Amino acid sequence: MAQQQVKRKRRAVSGVIILDKPLGFSSNAALQKVRWLLNAEKGGHTGSLDPLATGVLPLCFGEATKFSRYLLDADKCYETVMQLGVTTTTADAEGEVLERKPVSVTQADIESVLPAFRGAIKQVPPMYSALKKDGQPLYKLARNGETVEREARDVTISKLELLAVNGDKVKLSVACSKGTYIRSLVEDIGAQLGCGAHVAELRRTQAGPFDISQAISLEKLIALQEQQDSEALDQFLLPSDCGLTHWPIVELTEHSSYYWLHGQPVRGNQAPRFGMVRVYNHQAQFIGIGEMNDDGLVAPKRLIQSK
Known part of the structure; x- marks a missing residue:
């Protein structure tokens, strides 16, 4: 009887890798290869590049996938x-x-x-x-x-x-x-x-705020994973909100963060009057994105799952 292959447990990694997509790969094939190398649970790309094309392809993993749609709109x-x-x-x-x-x-x-x-x-x-x-x-x-x-x-x-x-x-x-x-x-x-x-x-x-100088080749990722392990690739993960750096930041108190993370609009420190914002808690941790409402409160849109 053939021995059953043990399925490896995927890692809950979050962040963005800027891949220099190689020639001949579809965007999805490139994503799946990097996801396998990272051993990541969840991944998504930010708009297709033709197989004929090479260059900047931001790949989102874990919590960063919640914000990939905003990179689709980028120049x-x-x-x-x-x-x-x-x-x-x-x-x-x-x-x-x-x-x-x-x-x-x-x-x-x-x-x-x-x-x-x-x-x-x-x-x-x-x-x-x-x-x-x-x-x-x-x-x-x-x-x-x-x-x-x-x-x-x-x-x-x-x-x-x-x-x-x-x-x-x-x-x-x-x-x-x-x-x-x-x-x-x-x-x-x-x-x-x-x-x-x-x-x-x-x-x-x-693509948006990312340029070719930040891009990592697939060959480099493969070599590092083979020499060390999947964790060695974590050094290339950029923060989950790195594609939203042009958005204003709103900082919340510990009290406000609690209610905001439970779906309640709250008042934020130095909040703009309108538009989308990046939201950070009292410990300067990114906890999601929000939108200013007519009452001058930050309404939650996408939240970061607490570990």
């Missing part, structure tokens, strides 16, 4: 390499080639079209995306050869700079609002240039 920065002269089904290098055209654009030509894509623009999401139509992800419909009407969405490109031109490859730096598709942006720029284009490379350099 992002990317560096991308456009392949001119070739359009593909997915608008990136993973798709099948749709059309090839000769490339005769100059650096000046590229510079001349970029202003039209800066600021507030309308963008049609690609068919190969996780957006849903009647409950079905668009990429599943696209794989079946279907194309459906997609409504143009408002996005903001706060920075779009030409970094380099190397033959038919163009490197761009992009800073944008949530929901922006770099594949659609590159495809639209290629159409404007008249030769078409797709994303050959994509690297996310910033």
Whole structure:
């Protein structure tokens, strides 16, 4: 009789790891790998990066997962390499080639079209995306050869700079609002240039307050876990509220903390008049997030479980 494998007990770890997502991994595959390395009970990521993309992917564990949705709304920065002269089904290098055209654009030509894509623009999401139509992800419909009407969405490109031109490859730096598709942006720029284009490379350099300098490679995490153990990776865990540093802090007394943690709105020290806030107790411990109500009280929204 085969010996039954003993399931290892997961650890209740909380915090955020900024992963430098490797090429070829889906965001979920990267999350599950790091969660296994950490031996963490619970984990979630903060918005998908395509398998083709690398770079900043904040991964939330334990109590930090309660605040991951607020990181989804964060602005992002990317560096991308456009392949001119070739359009593909997915608008990136993973798709099948749709059309090839000769490339005769100059650096000046590229510079001349970029202003039209800066600021507030309308963008049609690609068919190969996780957006849903009647409950079905668009990429599943696209794989079946279907194309459906997609409504143009408002996005903001706060920075779009030409970094380099190397033959038919163009490197761009992009800073944008949530929901922006770099594949659609590159495809639209290629159409404007008249030769078409797709994303050959994509690297996310910033997501909200996190940048690439804080990111840890998967190889480093694997090596450390193999040399030592899962606990050795705890040194890379940032505090659960590290993605909310732009929110005001409200400090509560021991008395107020008790009632707040039991669902009651309370008065806080140096509280703003409105908006979302980070809440700390009398021992300077983060205990959750709240929202200011019309009475000037901090109403609890998401609480940190006390150990």
